[in-house]
Amino acid sequence: MEQLTPRKRVELTIHHQEPDRVPISLGGSANHLTEDLYQLLKNHFGFKDTGRRTLVGFYSTPDYNPLLDCLGTDMRFLHLRPVSSFIMNEIGSHFQPFTDEWGLKHELLSGYYNLGGEPLGALETIHDIEKYPWPDPYLPERVQGLKAEAEHLFNFTEYSLVGHRPVYGNAWEMSRFLLGMEKTLLMTAKDRVLFEAFFDKLSDVLDGFYDMFLEAVGPYIQIIEMAEDLGTNNGPMFNPKFYKEVMWSYHRRTIERIKKKAPHVKVMLHCDGAIRRFIPDLIDAGFDILNPIESQLVGMEPAGLKTDFGKDLVFMGGVDVKKVLTKGNRQDIQKEIRTRIEEMGKGGGYILAPSHNFSNDVPLENLLAFFEEGKNLGVYPL
Amino acid sequence: MGNPQEFIYTAILEGDETAVSEQVEKAIQLGIPAGVILNETLIPAMAEVGELFEKGEYFVPEMLVAARAMKAGLFILKPLLVESKNDTHGKIAIGTVKGDLHDIGKNLVAIMLEGAGFEVVDLGVDVPAERFIQVVEEEHVDIIAMSALLTTTMVNIEKTMQMIQEKGIRDQVKIMVGGAPLTKEYAIGIGADGFASDASQAAKTAIFLMSKK
Numbered sequence: 001m002e003q004l005t006p007r008k009r010v011e012l013t014i015h016h017q018e019p020d021r022v023p024i025s026l027g028g029s030a031n032h033l034t035e036d037l038y039q040l041l042k043n044h045f046g047f048k049d050t051g052r053r054t055l056v057g058f059y060s061t062p063d064y065n066p067l068l069d070c071l072g073t074d075m076r077f078l079h080l081r082p083v084s085s086f087i088m089n090e091i092g093s094h095f096q097p098f099t100d101e102w103g104l105k106h107e108l109l110s111g112y113y114n115l116g117g118e119p120l121g122a123l124e125t126i127h128d129i130e131k132y133p134w135p136d137p138y139l140p141e142r143v144q145g146l147k148a149e150a151e152h153l154f155n156f157t158e159y160s161l162v163g164h165r166p167v168y169g170n171a172w173e174m175s176r177f178l179l180g181m182e183k184t185l186l187m188t189a190k191d192r193v194l195f196e197a198f199f200d201k202l203s204d205v206l207d208g209f210y211d212m213f214l215e216a217v218g219p220y221i222q223i224i225e226m227a228e229d230l231g232t233n234n235g236p237m238f239n240p241k242f243y244k245e246v247m248w249s250y251h252r253r254t255i256e257r258i259k260k261k262a263p264h265v266k267v268m269l270h271c272d273g274a275i276r277r278f279i280p281d282l283i284d285a286g287f288d289i290l291n292p293i294e295s296q297l298v299g300m301e302p303a304g305l306k307t308d309f310g311k312d313l314v315f316m317g318g319v320d321v322k323k324v325l326t327k328g329n330r331q332d333i334q335k336e337i338r339t340r341i342e343e344m345g346k347g348g349g350y351i352l353a354p355s356h357n358f359s360n361d362v363p364l365e366n367l368l369a370f371f372e373e374g375k376n377l378g379v380y381p382l
Numbered sequence: 383m384g385n386p387q388e389f390i391y392t393a394i395l396e397g398d399e400t401a402v403s404e405q406v407e408k409a410i411q412l413g414i415p416a417g418v419i420l421n422e423t424l425i426p427a428m429a430e431v432g433e434l435f436e437k438g439e440y441f442v443p444e445m446l447v448a449a450r451a452m453k454a455g456l457f458i459l460k461p462l463l464v465e466s467k468n469d470t471h472g473k474i475a476i477g478t479v480k481g482d483l484h485d486i487g488k489n490l491v492a493i494m495l496e497g498a499g500f501e502v503v504d505l506g507v508d509v510p511a512e513r514f515i516q517v518v519e520e521e522h523v524d525i526i527a528m529s530a531l532l533t534t535t536m537v538n539i540e541k542t543m544q545m546i547q548e549k550g551i552r553d554q555v556k557i558m559v560g561g562a563p564l565t566k567e568y569a570i571g572i573g574a575d576g577f578a579s580d581a582s583q584a585a586k587t588a589i590f591l592m593s594k595k
Contacts, residue, residue, distance in 0.1 A: 112481075112482075112483055114483060182489070185443040186443065186446055186450075188443045189443035189444055189446070190397070190447055233562050234579060234580050235438055237441065237442055238441045238442060238443050239441045277438075326533055359532065359533055
C-alpha cells in the first residue's frame with residue numbers, strides 16, 4: 001500500500017480499517033516522558049526547544065512537537081490553556097508549590113509531582129457542594145490562541161490531531177483528588193445519595209471544560225481524551241455494578257455532549273488497571289478507544305481483548321513498560337511490539353503506545369528502538 | 383434471637399459500624415471475654431471479607447467499610463485486651479519505601495493486617511531504610527512490610543534489605559514486599575520472605591510468616 005498521511009492513517013485505524021501501518025503515539029495520556037527522558041532525547045536529536053510548556057492533566061510538559069517530528073509519530077496534541085494562576089513548573093528546576101483554582105495543592109515530593117490538599121475532604125452535606133467555589137470552565141483565557149493553533153496544524157501539517165484531556169481527570173479522578181481516595185471509596189459504599197449529588201455537580205463543571213475546548217478545537221481533531229482510573233492491578237477498584245448504576249450515566253452524558261458538538265470525534269478513555277469487567281459498560285457508555293492496556297494484568301491480555309471487544313473498541317497502548325522497555329534489549333522490544341501488533345492490529349483498530357508513561361529507567365536506546373521498530377514492524381498487511 | 387457474636391460477624395461483613403459497637407458492648411456485658419470476641423468473631427469476619435475480596439465479590443470500598451466496622455469493635459475491646467494481657471498475633475511495621483509517596487495499597491494492607499489481629503506500626507510513605515532498621519532494633523517488630531508503586535522506587539526495597547543485612551539484624555525480622563511493579567519472582571530474587579499481590583493475600587502471608595518464626 002502507498003504511504004498514507006498520519007491523519008489518514010489514524011482515520012482508517014479508528015474506523016477499524018487497516019491503514020499502511022500501525023500509527024504510533026507519544027504525548028497523550030499515559031503516553032508521556034519524564035522531564036529527564038525529554039532532555040535525553042533533546043540532546044540526542046539536538047532539536048531546539050520551543051520554550052513553551054503545555055498543560056497535560058495536572059502538570060505540564062515541554063512542548064513535544066519538535067521531538068515528535070524527530071521521532072516521526074503520527075499524532076499531535078492540542079491542550080487547553082492553564083489559567084493565569086496556574087504555575088507551569090519545570091520539574092527539574094526550582095519548583096514552586098501552589099494552590100490551583102480547585103483548591104488543590106501542587107507540590108513536588110521526593111521528585112514526584114503530587115496533587116494534594118483534598119479541599120472537599122470534609123464534605124458532609126449537599127450544602128457543602130453548593131457553597132464550594134467551583135472553577136468557571138468558561139474563562140476565555142483557557143482557549144487563548146487555541147483555535148488558531150488547531151487551525152494551523154490542521155491546514156499546514158498532515159498529522160492526526162488529538163484533544164489532550166482538558167481536565168485533570170474526569171469525575172471519578174477528580175473526586176479522588178477533591179475528596180481524597182478513602183473518602184471517595186467510602187462514599188460509594190455508604191453515602192450514595194451524597195456521592196451522586198457531588199458527581200452531578202462535578203460533571204457539570206467538567207462538561208463545561210469540554211464545551212470550551214471543543215468550541216476551539218472540535219472541527220480539527222479526530223480524537224478527544226477522557227481519563228478515569230477505575231482499576232487496580234488485580235481488578236476493579238469498586239464494584240462494576242456501581243459503575244453501571246451510578247457513574248455510567250455521567251460518562252454517557254459527557255460523551256453524548258462531545259459527539260453532539262463534534263460528531264466526527266472519537267472518544268478515548270484512559271483507564272489504568274485490570275478493568276476487563278468494566279469494558280462492556282464502557283462501550284455502552286460510548287467510549288471508542290481504550291488506553292493504556294496494561295497487557296500484563298489479569299484479564300487485560302490483548303488477544304482476548306481484541307477477540308471480545310475489538311469490534312467496538314480501538315486499543316492504544318499495551319507495549320510493556322514495566323519490564324520490556326525498562327530492562328529488555330532491542331530483540332525483546334521487537335518481540336513485544338510484534339506480539340502486540342499481531343494481537344491487536346488485525347483489521348485496524350490499534351495505535352502503538354506503551355502500557356504506561358515512559359519512566360526514568362527506560363534507557364535512551366530502548367526509547368529510540370520503540371519508535372524505530374514500531375514503524376518497521378507495523379506495516380500492513382500483517 | 384441470635385447471639386451477639388453472630389450479629390457482630392454479620393455487621394462487619396455489612397460494614398455497619400454502629401451495630402458492631404452495640405453488639406460488642408452487649409457481648410462484653412454477657413461476659414464473653416474480649417480475647418474470644420476478637421479471635422472468634424472480629425478476625426474471622428475480616429478473614430471472610432478478605433475471601434470475598436479475593437473472589438471478586440467484594441471490592442476495596444466494601445473492604446474499607448468492613449475494616450472501619452471492625453475497628454469500632456476493636457476500639458471497645460482494646461482496653462480489655464490489654465488488661466487481660468492478650469497477645470496480638472505479632473507486630474508488623476509497614477511503609478512505602480524511600481522516594482515513593484503512594485499509600486493507597488499500603489493503607490489497605492495495614493487495614494487487613496489489623497483485621498487479622500496484628501499490631502501494625504504504620505511508618506507512612508517515603509520511609510528511609512534507617513527508619514525500618516530503627517523499628518527492628520527498638521520496637522522489635524516481627525515483620526517488616528515494604529511497598530513501592532514505581533519501577534524507579536522498587537530498587538529502594540532492595541537497598542533497604544541490603545542495609546538490614548549489613549546491620550546484622552536480618553535474622554531478627556521477616557520481610558514481606560508488595561506493590562504494583564513487583565512480582566513473586568522479584569521478591570524471591572531479592573531474598574524477601576514473603577510477597578503478596580493484594581491486601582487480603584498480605585494478611586495470609588503475614589500469618590504464614592509468623593508460623594515460621
